[in-house]
Amino acid sequence: MAMNLARSVEPRSEGLVDALREAILTGRYAPGTRLVQDDLAEAFGMSRIPLREALRRLEGEGLVVISPNRGAIVRPLAPKDVVDLYDLRLALEALALRRASERYADLRASTKARHAQARQAIAARNLTKLFRLDRDFHADIAAASDNPHLVAALGAQWSQIMRVMHAYFQAGDYPVDTWDDHEAIADAVAHGEADLAVERMSAHLTGSRDRILASLRAHGDRP
Amino acid sequence: MAMNLARSVEPRSEGLVDALREAILTGRYAPGTRLVQDDLAEAFGMSRIPLREALRRLEGEGLVVISPNRGAIVRPLAPKDVVDLYDLRLALEALALRRASERYADLRASTKARHAQARQAIAARNLTKLFRLDRDFHADIAAASDNPHLVAALGAQWSQIMRVMHAYFQAGDYPVDTWDDHEAIADAVAHGEADLAVERMSAHLTGSRDRILASLRAHGDRP
């Protein structure tokens, strides 16, 4: 019986993947960083076996590059990646918006709630929270598309863009009109106006991208 | 000084990933199949350590699902996946076509060459070769987009769709007008007519998808 409410203890490598991914997305392990197995294994208190499996997992996700006999590094990022990623992202977000609009998905309430939270987070200079709120909006749209494969593709994109932001952003750079944009997009979706929603998303993403590229040029091209 | 022309012997797990992926894409390991580590390790003549790493890699690619303490299975496929995958794929292919059209990428020669090869492959009933020729066309468009992230996304899609085709196709079902479609699309791209290319691609993919869905309904819903 004892029906395992605590859920069988997950294998070491499970939580490890999440911890490593988190560290990579937030830039604690910056692009290009060498991931030495002995060091990481000691840092996480386990042997290299589960660690290596976690690295392979992340390799499959595109966050890590592994060269035979030479080890793993956090996948590097170049300015062109920013352009390419946003180009791809817009195509994915547009599809998600169209599918969400078809069913008049109403994300207005949750979007508004996040807007309020964002104000607090801005006041508290809580950048981590801002990232999470931003992600939640886009994740909601993805979920509303009712297409798990699209959700996965957008998730992969988000990971890369998160890395870009952490690599090229300074805390102050977070655009304040993000949350107004979100509300405008949610409005369009709720009214089934897909084209309008896509147009607004396009402006939103272009602005975000250009801000990253500008801050990149300002702070030096050598990230 | 013996400069390693033979390229350092790649680690066991490298070739293994390719071999496993191949087996999954061609349906030799059908969707839902349990991947028992001991069996696979023996089959490939190695210990479970490199094998497990290969499975993690494929998990990251979305080809395999691993449950803690219960093992890995080939990721299942449902009819809805076919719809979702093609929906996503069209968005990706459309983006690739637009970028390729911007630079008037001329894929007409290689496309025509493949058309000729396809005729031979059809005569020889070489289904594997047909798949490869089909993939090459779409890979060429992806490459012409000059966006590695888009290439990766399309590659992931192609993997899943390959699985679908092998799961739901009979040898005879390969649509013969595929190669005419390809030539028409390449023409449009070479003339920079992106909208036309996308329209043709849309028709091409819709036809392909519907043929899969039909053959699915015909041969029973229990793949």
Added chain:
DNA sequence: CCGGTCTAGATTGTATACAATTTTATGATG
């Protein structure tokens, strides 16, 4: 016959140990 418990077998998870390879340090040589 049904549902539940228990144990044996099968299977996965990981630490240890060692082999293979690459990188770094060293010194010899021109």
Added chain:
DNA sequence: CATCATAAAATTGTATACAATCTAGACCGG
């Protein structure tokens, strides 16, 4: 000083062994 050869150290790759967990079947009371 630059360049190459060589040895030592660091690091990755994998087999073995064993612990942890799950699965299947035997058994039993109802």
